Amino acid sequence: MATMLSWILVVLGQVLVAIGIACDLIAAILMHRLRSFYLRIHALTVGSIGGAVVPLIGAALIAAGSDFLGTYRWYVAGGAVVTAAITFIMAGAGTHAIARAVLRTRAVEEEPSSGA
Amino acid sequence: MDAATLCLAMIGFASLLSVFATIMAVLDRDLLRAALFSALQSTLYAFLFYVLMAPDIVLVYVAVAVGIYPLLIVLLIKKVGRFEEVGR
Amino acid sequence: MDLESWVTTFLSYAIPLYLLAFAIYVARMFREPRRVPDLVLVVDALSYDLAAFLVILSILLRTPITIPCAIALVLWIYALDIYVAKYLESKELG
Numbered sequence: 001m002a003t004m005l006s007w008i009l010v011v012l013g014q015v016l017v018a019i020g021i022a023c024d025l026i027a028a029i030l031m032h033r034l035r036s037f038y039l040r041i042h043a044l045t046v047g048s049i050g051g052a053v054v055p056l057i058g059a060a061l062i063a064a065g066s067d068f069l070g071t072y073r074w075y076v077a078g079g080a081v082v083t084a085a086i087t088f089i090m091a092g093a094g095t096h097a098i099a100r101a102v103l104r105t106r107a108v109e110e111e112p113s114s115g116a
Numbered sequence: 117m118d119a120a121t122l123c124l125a126m127i128g129f130a131s132l133l134s135v136f137a138t139i140m141a142v143l144d145r146d147l148l149r150a151a152l153f154s155a156l157q158s159t160l161y162a163f164l165f166y167v168l169m170a171p172d173i174v175l176v177y178v179a180v181a182v183g184i185y186p187l188l189i190v191l192l193i194k195k196v197g198r199f200e201e202v203g204r
Numbered sequence: 205m206d207l208e209s210w211v212t213t214f215l216s217y218a219i220p221l222y223l224l225a226f227a228i229y230v231a232r233m234f235r236e237p238r239r240v241p242d243l244v245l246v247v248d249a250l251s252y253d254l255a256a257f258l259v260i261l262s263i264l265l266r267t268p269i270t271i272p273c274a275i276a277l278v279l280w281i282y283a284l285d286i287y288v289a290k291y292l293e294s295k296e297l298g
Contacts, residue, residue, distance in 0.1 A: 006207060014214050017260065021221045024253055028228035031249070037241050047249035052256040059259045068208045072268035079271030080259045086278050087252055094248060094285030101292040102241045119265060122219065129223055133230045140234065148291065152243045155284055156233060159251055162277065166258055171270040183280035190287045
C-alpha cells in the first residue's frame with residue numbers, strides 16, 4: 001500500500017514538474033518575443049509562478065514519495081514547500097516594486113498606453 | 117548518463133555563461149547595468165558552487181555577492197553618478 | 205521499472221530543458237533593448253527558476269542537505285529587486 005501511495009505521489013509530482021518546465025521555456029521565449037517592458041512583466045510571472053512555484057511543489061511531492069532517499073526526504077519536501085511559499089510572495093512583491101518605480105519615473109515608454 | 121558527466125556538463129555550461137556576463141560587466145559604460153551583469157555572474161557562480169557540492173559556500177556567497185555587494189555598488193552609484201565618462 | 209530509476213530517469217531528462225531555458229534567459233540579457241528594468245526582469249526570472257532547479261538537483265544527486273541554498277537565493281534576489289527599484293525612484297533616470 002505504501003508503494004502504491006509512493007507511486008501516486010511521484011507521478012503527481014512529475015506532472016507538476018513537467019508543467020513547470022513547459023512554463024519555464026515559454027517564459028524564456030516570451031522574454032524575447034514580447035515587445036515592451038510592461039508586457040514582459042507577464043513573462044516574468046509565467047516564469048516565476050508557473051516555472052518556479054509549481055515545480056517546487058512537484059519536487060516536494062516527488063521527495064515525499066521517494067522512499068530511497070531515506071528519512072531526509074521529509075527535509076527536502078519541507079524545504080521545497082517553504083521555498084515555494086517564499087517565491088509565491090516575493091516574486092509578486094519584487095515585480096510590483098520594479099513596475100511601480102518604472103511607472104513613476106517614466107523610465108521606459110508606455111506601451112500599451114494606460115490612457116492617462 | 118551518470119551523475120559525474122551531468123555535473124561536468126552543468127559546470128561547463130555555467131562557466132561559459134558567466135564568462136559572457138563578466139565581459140559585459142567590464143565593458144558596459146552604464147554602471148548600474150554593469151552591477152546587474154555582475155549579479156548575473158554571481159548567480160551563475162552560486163550554481164557552480166552548488167554543483168561542486170559546497171552548500172556552505174553557496175549560503176555565504178549568495179548573501180555577499182547577490183545581496184550586499186549590489187547594495188554597496190548601488191549606494192556608490194547614487195553618490196558618484198551612473199554613467200562612466202569616456203576618454204579618461 | 206522500480207521507483208528509484210523512474211525518478212532518476214525523469215529528472216535527468218528535465219535537466220537539459222532547464223539549462224536550455226537558462227541559456228535563452230541569458231541570451232535575452234545581451235539583446236537590445238538592454239535598459240535596466242528589462243535586465244532586472246531577466247535576472248529575477250533566471251534566479252527563481254534556478255532556485256527550483258537547485259531543489260530538483262538535490263533530489264537527483266541525493267544531497268538533501270543543500271536545500272537552504274534555494275531559500276537564501278530567493279530571499280536575496282528579492283533584496284536586489286528592492287535596491288534597484290529604490291534607486292530608480294530616487295533618481296529620475298531610466
